[in-house]
Amino acid sequence: MVSLVTTTPVRWGRLKLLLPLQRALLRPIVTALAYAEMSLAPRSTVLGFSVFCTDVGMNCGDLMTKTREALDLICRFDPRRFNRMTRDVRGIAVTTRGASFYDTSLRLIYLDRAVIGEKPDYIASTIVHEAVHARLYRSGVRSYVRIPHRHEEVCTAEEIEFAGKLPQSEALVEELKRALASRWRGCAAMGRSPAPPRP
Numbered sequence: 001m002v003s004l005v006t007t008t009p010v011r012w013g014r015l016k017l018l019l020p021l022q023r024a025l026l027r028p029i030v031t032a033l034a035y036a037e038m039s040l041a042p043r044s045t046v047l048g049f050s051v052f053c054t055d056v057g058m059n060c061g062d063l064m065t066k067t068r069e070a071l072d073l074i075c076r077f078d079p080r081r082f083n084r085m086t087r088d089v090r091g092i093a094v095t096t097r098g099a100s101f102y103d104t105s106l107r108l109i110y111l112d113r114a115v116i117g118e119k120p121d122y123i124a125s126t127i128v129h130e131a132v133h134a135r136l137y138r139s140g141v142r143s144y145v146r147i148p149h150r151h152e153e154v155c156t157a158e159e160i161e162f163a164g165k166l167p168q169s170e171a172l173v174e175e176l177k178r179a180l181a182s183r184w185r186g187c188a189a190m191g192r193s194p195a196p197p198r199p
């Protein structure tokens, strides 16, 4: 998922015209608050990435260890992708918003706190997913708001390709394939907004 300032959905067509203005006005405030949160959070550099312990309820040492294990998997089994990530992504933080996402202003991947409790391969594939959002955005593909399901399909497909390179990853690959088949394509076919990426 890509975060471009989340706003409450508006049902009335006329008010929808105000949403771009609303986003433009809110964006600097949201970014300033995120910067403040980052500056106050414990941080560490892990394999070249700044990792911010932005969840006060989290064991920061555990976060750094898990992040290192996940980044190490990407570095060892997909070094080209890892090198791209170092250019596209500034760092990693934690969110309690219920889904992982990439922040385009801060160039940060926010991992949902539930993801940190998963195994390293799952954390790594989630980082890969969000890093693809980063790659798309920084390549000038900024149509997420208009066609989110297409972006999610691309990112999940890249996750599958990455997961396939990991040893003993059959279960993870199958889980991702099911997500790709049932979630994004299903949502697109029904013309509904996709659910947030998996926590």
Ligand SMILES: [Zn+2]
Binding pocket: 001, 002, 129, 130, 133, 151, 152, 155, 197
């Ligand atoms: Zn996504």
